[in-house]
Amino acid sequence: MLARHHDPIVAIATAPGRGAVGIVRVSGKAIAPLVERLCGKALKPREASYLPFKAADGQAIDQGLALYFPAPHSYTGEDVLELQAHGGPVVLQLLLARCLEAAQAEADSGKPLLPGLRLAEPGEFTERAFLNDKIDLAQAEAIADLIDASTEAAARSASRSLTGAFSQEVHRLRDALVHLRMLVEATLDFPEEEIDFLQKADAYGQLDQLRATVQAVMQRTRQGALLREGIKVVIAGQPNAGKSSLLNALAGAELAIVTPIAGTTRDKVAQTIQIEGVPLHVIDTAGLRESSDEVERIGIARAWEEIAAADAVLFLHDLTRMAEPDYAEADCQIAATLQQQLPATVPVLQVWNKADALTPDEARRQSAESAKQFSTAAAAGPAGEQAPLVLSAKTGDGLDTLRQQLLAMAGWQPAAEGTYIARARHVQALQQVEEHLDIAHAQLHVDSPALDLLAEELRLAQQSLNAITGEFTSDDLLGVIFSSFCIGK
Structure with missing residues (x-):
């Protein structure tokens, strides 16, 4: 985890402009002292408290609701504070400034109350939810897709992805792939056991079933990507x-x-x-x-x-x-x-x-x-x-x-009830899985299969699957994905 992920963060979590309600959100480790300083008292976890939000000089900025979610039972997996005030831009900016000011105020120890509190970057709250294993990467992307959905069908499909429908498909594929890899690599590691996995474990049938499942998932994923893009x-x-x-x-x-x-x-x-x-x-x-x-x-x-x-x-x-x-x-x-x-x-x-x-x-x-x-x-x-x-x-x-x-x-087909939202990168990842499985299939059907090459193709296929849910994902890709989110989400 990068150093910046350890910083406490704060941002206005509602859309710019005027509204009935606006939210300022704080997330970080051990923010309870800041919560007490801002709210004038300790808050009961996950219980809304109606109270005044006061400036440093004691004057009221606004009256509203405060909610405190101690880790790990929060959106980000860290301690989270939400201040719900009237949705005027000036009011929310004053609350935001007050959070930053209070964090730097001295505690009884003489040190800042919450050192390092800074403004959140786009998508950083959701990024932390991903990094703290609250959601996987496909679910994180579904959050942005749900916000951006322009049709009822897209919103429903994004909601299914957010609840994990797409991720479950990927996990089932991965589990079947891992099982086949285990058989192949067991033969490589223990040749003296003479494990004839090709026939005893029905490796041919397992690989054929994997390829058919990938094609079915890819078809649904293309439909989901079409709904989104x-x-x-x-x-x-x-x-x-x-x-x-x-x-x-x-x-x-x-x-x-x-x-x-x-x-x-x-x-x-x-x-x-x-x-x-x-x-x-x-x-x-x-x-x-x-x-x-x-x-x-x-x-x-x-x-x-x-x-x-x-x-x-x-x-x-x-x-x-x-x-x-x-x-x-x-x-x-x-x-x-x-x-x-x-x-x-x-x-x-x-x-x-x-x-x-x-x-x-x-x-x-x-x-x-x-x-x-x-x-x-x-x-x-x-x-x-x-x-x-x-x-x-x-x-x-x-x-x-x-x-x-x-x-x-x-290429649209009438939407089935189970359609989930997807992105072009998901389709590309599944195409890579299919390519590696095709090579593995060809290798498996030669007279003397090179099991080390077969195992490598299965490993690469699993790596492409893991990239969908974020179990194997470069920091560069994470930066691209979360930078497209709005600030405060």
Whole structure:
């Protein structure tokens, strides 16, 4: 544990701004003398006391509730004091200053009452909860995800992770992996015993079961990561195809300016929408075309930059202009460029807009004929061949179908009751586990398995699993994770 983790800390634990209630939190070892100095009396553990909070000169700063949680029965595992006052910024700053001042005041021994008390860093209270084994790292991350949850589904999933649902999955995997490692390493350590673990202990079956379980957990973890992070969807197409209108229709608000003038959108307009609780970060971009206007050219260059960084691209066509050879040719050129520049894993969804300007039969015929101009790979990406998706951003017809297509592109499956929140690093860690188990599987099936290599792959797989819950985690990673928390949490 780093030296700074031994310092007592204090911070305002509620969000900035005015509110009905604000909280100042102190955490550290042996803070009971500070509690008595601040509150004027000793407090009963875990019992709220209504009392005045006084400045050094005896004048009241405020009246409120004080709660004292002696270690280890507290959020951080240390002694914790919470002062709950009225939520005005000035009041809370005065209370914070009073805590720091009282800590430096002399005790009867002539020494500071609580030496070293300092302002907490972002996420430091939760970091201490992790370091003191109150929660594991996956649960700590779930706390931040619960605070940041933007949908009911995300909040429920974060709550499941916080209660340990995800961690329990990881621990079950680890226990099975440790059992298999024990058999392999026993053979290495005691070759005279002639332990034939390959057949007697069904090592083949154990490893196959491990691999199948990892795949199942990874699938649920991908769904959890999708709930937390969503995907970036870029709307691309020629000017006046209706990109801004489509963004407005999906968002349900007039976010982007819409005019009949080609090139109205000069820069990206972004909005996060939610479909069945999944966040989709949708970006409207400048129309793609050759232009002599310097400002528009910059906007087009930025559009291609956004497309290159997209998780999925929505390629919008104007049904009313598909019969124009120049327009159709330009769309084909855009499709070819998308196919060249985007990885095969990034899907491109073809959408035909302005169906309201044609009869239903004309719209179906025009979109079907237009779809033939695009290759299967360019039209649908890894999802395969797709039927023409026809809609009207103006009237809203076809938007529900588009929303379901966007969910499918994101890889979302209807949320099961047991879905838990997860992060990209969890998915990456499980991928590493899968890779090591695949190598172990290959090694196990050669004629003369090298058991030392097999044991090493199993050890590396366990190390990747431990990184999820923090049982094996670098200090650098901890710094990155907890620095994203708010101060006071």
